[in-house]
Amino acid sequence: MDRGIWKAILPLAILASASVANAEEVKLTSYDDLLVRMQNLEHQVQAQTATMYQAAPCEACAPQPCGKYYGSYEAVFVTPFQSNNTAIIAQNDPVIEHLGFDWEMKYSNRFELGYLNSPGGLGWRARYWQFDQSTSFAVDSNVGLVQDEGAIIWSSTDDGGTIIGLVDVDTAVMTQSIDAQVFDLELQTLGTKNFLVSGGFRFAEIDQSYLANTDSGIAIGDMDFRGYGPTLAAEYQRNIWCGWDVFANGRGSVLFGQQAFRASSDADPQIMDVRNTGSLASSLEMQMGIKWTSRNEHFFFKSALEAQYWANVGSPNPSAVYTDDSDDASVDDVLNEDLGFVGFTVGAGFQY
Numbered sequence: 001m002d003r004g005i006w007k008a009i010l011p012l013a014i015l016a017s018a019s020v021a022n023a024e025e026v027k028l029t030s031y032d033d034l035l036v037r038m039q040n041l042e043h044q045v046q047a048q049t050a051t052m053y054q055a056a057p058c059e060a061c062a063p064q065p066c067g068k069y070y071g072s073y074e075a076v077f078v079t080p081f082q083s084n085n086t087a088i089i090a091q092n093d094p095v096i097e098h099l100g101f102d103w104e105m106k107y108s109n110r111f112e113l114g115y116l117n118s119p120g121g122l123g124w125r126a127r128y129w130q131f132d133q134s135t136s137f138a139v140d141s142n143v144g145l146v147q148d149e150g151a152i153i154w155s156s157t158d159d160g161g162t163i164i165g166l167v168d169v170d171t172a173v174m175t176q177s178i179d180a181q182v183f184d185l186e187l188q189t190l191g192t193k194n195f196l197v198s199g200g201f202r203f204a205e206i207d208q209s210y211l212a213n214t215d216s217g218i219a220i221g222d223m224d225f226r227g228y229g230p231t232l233a234a235e236y237q238r239n240i241w242c243g244w245d246v247f248a249n250g251r252g253s254v255l256f257g258q259q260a261f262r263a264s265s266d267a268d269p270q271i272m273d274v275r276n277t278g279s280l281a282s283s284l285e286m287q288m289g290i291k292w293t294s295r296n297e298h299f300f301f302k303s304a305l306e307a308q309y310w311a312n313v314g315s316p317n318p319s320a321v322y323t324d325d326s327d328d329a330s331v332d333d334v335l336n337e338d339l340g341f342v343g344f345t346v347g348a349g350f351q352y
Contacts, residue, residue, distance in 0.1 A: 067118055068297075072349030074110040076129065078306065078341035079103050080178055084315045084332055087174040088139060088212065089322055092147040096322040099144050101176050105343055106133040112349075119190040125198065127184040131341070134177035145170060152212050152219045153320035154263040154272055155331045164263045164272045165219060165318065172214035176317065178339075179207045184231055184251075194237050202231040202253045204283070206339065210316040219265040221316035223334065227257025227281050243293050247304070251285040259314050261334050276335055281312040287345070301348045308341040315339070 085100035114125025139145050150172060153165035186200030210221035235249035259279045263272040289304025315337035321330045 067116075067121070068351045069115050070113070070349055070351035072112045072300075072302075072347055074112075074302075074345045074347035076108045076110050076131070076306065076343065076345045077105050078108065078131070078308070078343030079105045080131075080133075081340040081342065082315055082317070083338040084317050084319065084334075086317045086319075086321075087137065087176070087210075088144070088150045088152055088169065088172055089318065089320065090139070090144050090146075090148070090150050091322070092145070097144075098321070099139060099150075101135055101174070101317075102137065103135050106131070108133070110345070110347075114188065116188065116196075116351075117190070119193055121189065123188045125184075125186050125188055127182075127186075129180075129182045131178060131180040134175055136173060136175040138171075138173045140171040150214075151320070151322075152214070152265075152318050154221065154318055154334070155320050156272060156274070162270065162272050164265055164268060164270070165320070166212065166214055166216045166265055166267055169212075169214045169216045172212055175211045175213075177207075177209045179205075181205045186231065186233065188233075196235040196237070198233045200231055201228065202255065202283075203228040204253075204255055204257075204281075204310075206310065206313050208314070208316045208339075210318075217265055217267040219263070219267075219318075221263045221318070221334075222261065223314040223316040224260045225257060225279065225281065225313045227255030227279065229253060229255040237291070243295065245291045245293070246289070247291055247302075248288045249286070251283075253283045255281045255283065257281065259335050261314060261316070263316075274334065279312065279335070281310065283311070284309045289345070298352055299348070299350055303344065303346045305344050306341070310339040312336055313339050 188198035
């Protein structure tokens, strides 16, 4: 080929080779940049995900009470207290002692069924609690009646004309029983995610009995209260960690009903019978505790401290009160005595 032609083609070939090399270099450089950028994006996504879970670790797993049916059981362990817990009056001259019942903590059951709607919606619940227990203690010349005899006396508060009881007691075994049944039927709503209010109807029946078996005879006292009326309740619950909540609740009721008291002894043929068909009583309950809910929100366990106060439900215990070593005694009104319970609860339940 002519040398002139080569001189013309050779610069073009060199230019084409340089262009291809530059194109390949540009292509390789762009691919490497893409890999680096993908790695940087992956690191950013991982960092953002970790930050999100660190900032709010419990929001995804916290129970959300919305549109759920539920049922629960509580084992209630409480100690009863009474404004008049007298079992026998020890006339240990010159000191008059009122020896009272010393209740220990007793076991009882509470059940609850209900429907809890989403915040702002209306739900319902039904609750039932029964306490049916008794306690006893004995006295003699070595315990309680160490210097003199004992007395068990009820006296009417109207004119003081009716007196029932036993005197000159040297040995005795006293027993007291309390049978309380409480039923609540309420409407409930979540004002916010953490605050619940409810209100409705309560029926309560509290039967108390006293029995003294002594060397001077047998004495019996019975006090029955039955009442119904409105009840209001509120509960605050706050999540502290995944599935764990602290809560506090309170309930107040006003009860309209009737009372019946009877006292008798085999030392006297007459019977003391006191009735009140227009009785007004009240109750107040409080709980503070902790609750755990499973991750799927179907099961929960809870435990709480509990206190109850029942005003004007009466007492069957001897009502005579001695203040000195004379034979003069003042009288408590058996219908106006109060009753209380203090203890704790342990419970579990399901919801769906």
